[in-house]
Amino acid sequence: xxxxxxxxxxxxxxxxxxxxxxxxxxxxxxxxxxxxxxxxxxxxxxxxxxxxxxxxxxxxxxxxxxxxxxxxxxxxxxxxxxxxxxxxxxxxxxxxxxxxxxxxxxxxxxxxxxxxxxxxxxxxxxxxxxxxxxxxxxxxxxxxxxxxxxxxxxxxxxxxxxxxxxxxxxxxxxxxxxxxxxxxxxxxxxxxxxxxxxxxxxxxxxxxxxxxxxxxxxxxxxxxxxxxxxxxxxxxxxxxxxxxxxxxxxxxxxxxxxxxxxxxxxxxxxxxxxxxxxxxxx
Amino acid sequence: xxxxxxxxxxxxxxxxxxxxxxxxxxxxxxxxxxxxxxxxxxxxxxxxxxxxxxxxxxxxxxxxxxxxxxxxxxxxxxxxxxxxxxxxxxxxxxxxxxxxxxxxxxxxxxxxxx
Numbered sequence: 001x002x003x004x005x006x007x008x009x010x011x012x013x014x015x016x017x018x019x020x021x022x023x024x025x026x027x028x029x030x031x032x033x034x035x036x037x038x039x040x041x042x043x044x045x046x047x048x049x050x051x052x053x054x055x056x057x058x059x060x061x062x063x064x065x066x067x068x069x070x071x072x073x074x075x076x077x078x079x080x081x082x083x084x085x086x087x088x089x090x091x092x093x094x095x096x097x098x099x100x101x102x103x104x105x106x107x108x109x110x111x112x113x114x115x116x117x118x119x120x121x122x123x124x125x126x127x128x129x130x131x132x133x134x135x136x137x138x139x140x141x142x143x144x145x146x147x148x149x150x151x152x153x154x155x156x157x158x159x160x161x162x163x164x165x166x167x168x169x170x171x172x173x174x175x176x177x178x179x180x181x182x183x184x185x186x187x188x189x190x191x192x193x194x195x196x197x198x199x200x201x202x203x204x205x206x207x208x209x210x211x212x213x214x215x216x217x218x219x220x221x222x223x224x225x226x227x228x229x230x231x232x233x234x235x236x237x238x239x240x241x242x243x244x245x246x247x248x249x250x251x252x253x254x255x256x257x258x259x260x261x262x263x264x265x266x267x268x269x270x271x272x273x274x275x276x277x278x279x280x281x282x
Numbered sequence: 283x284x285x286x287x288x289x290x291x292x293x294x295x296x297x298x299x300x301x302x303x304x305x306x307x308x309x310x311x312x313x314x315x316x317x318x319x320x321x322x323x324x325x326x327x328x329x330x331x332x333x334x335x336x337x338x339x340x341x342x343x344x345x346x347x348x349x350x351x352x353x354x355x356x357x358x359x360x361x362x363x364x365x366x367x368x369x370x371x372x373x374x375x376x377x378x379x380x381x382x383x384x385x386x387x388x389x390x391x392x393x394x395x396x
Contacts, residue, residue: 022313022320022348029304065343094347114350114358118304 011036012058012129017046017074018092019066023113027061030118031125035059043069047077054083058129061111064093064102075105086139088132090124108132144209146186147193152216155208156256159218162206164252166220172247172259172280173200173207173217174267179240180213188240189213195232200225200244216260221249225275233273243267244275251280284311284394292356292390299353314352318391320345323384326364330376338376339368357386 013036016027024039031037038057040046043066050057060078064071071091078084091102094113102110108128111121142154150158162170175196180188193207196215201207205219222228229244236242245267247259259280266276286296286307296310303309322341329338342365349358360383364376 020344020348022316023351025309025313026302026351029306029309030302033304065340067340094343094350113347114353115302117301 013038013056014059014061014125015040015046015049015057016061017041017043017066017071018061018063020063023063023092026115027121030115030121031061034122035125042066043071043074043077046074050078050084050087051081054081054087057087058132059125060087060089061125062089062091062107064091064095064098072101072105075102075107079106086132086136088128090128146189147209147215148190149193149197149215150206150208152208152210155206155210155216155218158206159256162218163250163256169221169249170205171217171219171221172250172256172263173205173215173219174210174245174260174263175200175215175217176243176245176267177213177215177240178243178272188236192232192236192240192242195235196242199228199232210260216263218250225277229273229275241272243270243272245270246275246277247280248277249280254280283396284315286311288393289314289354292354292393295353295355299351302351302353310352314354314390315394317348317352317354317357318387318394320348323387327380327384330380335368335371335373339365339371342368354390357383357390360386 011034014031015038016024016031017040018024018027019041021041024041028037028039038049040049046060046062047069050060062071062074075089078087078089088108089106091098091107091110092113093099093102093110099110108131109124111124115121142150144151175192177189177192180192193209193215196217197207201217201219205217207215207217210216225244225246229242232242245263245265247263247266250259262278262280266278270276289296300307300310303313322345326338326341326345329335329341342361346358346361346365349361360379364379364383367374367376
């Protein structure tokens with residue numbers, strides 16, 4: 001099946017960006033048997049091609065030192081654009097310092113100049129494209145279409161990976177929503193999810209849609225959630241309410257399902273726009 | 283007509299260059315024939331004359347890339363020497379090194395015009 005996925009599909013398109021025509025033609029000759037190739041002689045020309053048809057490109061081969069718009073500028077521009085940020089970039093350079101800087105800026109790999117043998121370049125391109133397409137597939141199925149949060153299957157898997165591996169305590173969070181009825185259901189859910197993810201869970205945690213109007217979170221321990229929940233309630237207005245249950249300081253030695261059972265029970269005891277916290281080990 | 287034998291005598295590593303061209307001797311020769319028209323030779327010369335070492339480094343670096351990819355070894359080696367001095371913006375008279383590089387370029391140009 002894997003072999004068919006690799007070989008049964010139409011040719012991928014690669015964008016080669018280099019201000020030197022000789023380099024562009026060399027790479028085009030190496031790659032054109034396996035890929036459709038578009039070339040650009042400058043950073044600006046590359047961005048025009050990418051923005052004109054973002055879905056067309058599976059890979060960017062990018063020279064770094066170019067006049068006016070360098071390869072670094074191209075990487076930054078791509079990473080700042082939601083439609084371009086997931087196109088993998090392989091940087092081409094003869095400078096060791098550039099290799100490291102490129103990877104740190106988000107390039108997937110680098111190819112040294114003078115170029116290695118064609119087989120090495122082709123193998124690297126193939127591997128990077130394959131990894132990128134696998135990640136794209138996972139991204140397309142791992143999140144809920146309405147809220148943008150993880151679906152529970154992936155959330156559970158990530159929590160299992162993280163449990164016991166994080167410095168400091170983590171809390172299991174359950175949020176139940178009331179009032180998200182009728183034609184505005186999805187919009188309300190989206191808003192609650194956004195506020196939950198940004199404020200309740202924060203940057204040191206993950207969240208999922210666990211049920212129709214239920215969200216789960218797994219985040220760095222907070223001593224008090226009352227203020228955050230009140231703030232969210234204020235943002236939501238009178239017609240929508242949330243209840244929050246926390247199973248705090250989760251114990252990696254206790255089953256994850258138990259954490260969320262306790263958090264669910266706490267949530268059911270919470271008042272509207274309120275929070276109840278229970279200890280995990282209780 | 284430019285030949286592989288001429289380039290070998292010039293000091294190029296044509297086996298390596300052709301391998302980089304996916305085994306195509308025709309492509310390799312076509313790309314080598316583009317070297318005489320490379321604008322970065324003039325850019326390098328002008329920048330050195332103007333003592334603009336930033337521009338000179340950019341031009342030398344670009345030349346190094348194409349000369350290396352085509353395994354034009356004598357020119358590549360000279361270009362590396364110039365590039366590394368320019369990298370640290372060493373204040374010196376670059377004319378002798380530049381003239382050596384340009385002399386080799388003239389030799390290659392003559393070979394390409396035959």
